Amino acid sequence: xxxxxxxxxxxxxxxxxxxxxxxxxxxxxxxxxxxxxxxxxxxxxxxxxxxxxxxxxxxxxxxxxxxxxxxxxxxxxxxxxxxxxxxxxxxxxxxxxxxxxxxxxxxxxxxxxxxxxxxxxxxxxxxxxxxxxxxxxxxxxxxxxxxxxxxxxxxxxxxxxxxxxxxxxxxxxxxxxxxxxxxxxxxxxxxxxxxxxxxxxxxxxxxxxxxxxxxxxxxxxxxxxxxxxxxxxxxxxxxxxxxxxxxxxxxxxxxxxxxxxxxxxxxxxxxxxxxxxxxxxxxxxxxxxxxxxxxxxxxxxxxxx
Numbered sequence: 001x002x003x004x005x006x007x008x009x010x011x012x013x014x015x016x017x018x019x020x021x022x023x024x025x026x027x028x029x030x031x032x033x034x035x036x037x038x039x040x041x042x043x044x045x046x047x048x049x050x051x052x053x054x055x056x057x058x059x060x061x062x063x064x065x066x067x068x069x070x071x072x073x074x075x076x077x078x079x080x081x082x083x084x085x086x087x088x089x090x091x092x093x094x095x096x097x098x099x100x101x102x103x104x105x106x107x108x109x110x111x112x113x114x115x116x117x118x119x120x121x122x123x124x125x126x127x128x129x130x131x132x133x134x135x136x137x138x139x140x141x142x143x144x145x146x147x148x149x150x151x152x153x154x155x156x157x158x159x160x161x162x163x164x165x166x167x168x169x170x171x172x173x174x175x176x177x178x179x180x181x182x183x184x185x186x187x188x189x190x191x192x193x194x195x196x197x198x199x200x201x202x203x204x205x206x207x208x209x210x211x212x213x214x215x216x217x218x219x220x221x222x223x224x225x226x227x228x229x230x231x232x233x234x235x236x237x238x239x240x241x242x243x244x245x246x247x248x249x250x251x252x253x254x255x256x257x258x259x260x261x262x263x264x265x266x267x268x269x270x271x272x273x274x275x276x277x278x279x280x281x282x283x284x285x286x287x288x289x290x291x292x293x294x295x296x297x298x299x300x301x302x303x304x305x
Contacts, residue, residue, distance in 0.1 A: 096123035
């Protein structure tokens, strides 16, 4: 069963990592074959324009608040968080900002516009995608590799901001993944990500079905009559605050922050009699305001100096 209950799920998640990953030595980054073409067009500005009260909150504000039904598309929230980080780094350093998209796929939730909007704010934009069958728009990235985070040829201490969207639930070896991310980040660099929250009822159900090896059957039945698409294998090894804080510290991150949000929730999967449960659980969310029970976990890790 897919880990992402949104009907606009990203197709470029990272599959399970190899058990033993060798240390990546610094390598020379090749110049792009063509000059990158990135521009913040009016259409992109409209795509990421805030529409609900919490669409434009900073990460710290999202972390403090109860973000149930206060945001629109989580892709919009995520793109704006990344752009805010870019602007912060540029203001603090005065220099160019290098951004890495991990598991870039066909865009954020299959919408390339969000990726283009973030890329338009970056001075250098790099992309990683493990699926050899997925290509990206010519000129979007300054440097692009078909590779896992764990095996990518990236210079150490070279990236200001790395991010991933709906990738962490597919990671097979969280320590190797996060150590590789930390290694390429500059001291003080930030890794931002969104992933399904392990404490949400949908993720708990999906994880249980996965362990029973009937998740794909359940997904087929739930989505019968709807759009069918391939879903990358899920692992659910780094989707809770407790896991992420321990894994982040082991990987060399000095700060690990976690925020939660939920807009429409898994409505696309709650069909027939499940609709009653869906609405009942939403009513519960309105009354019992437990942040850690919301669907989407947003993480922010800062590499130690």
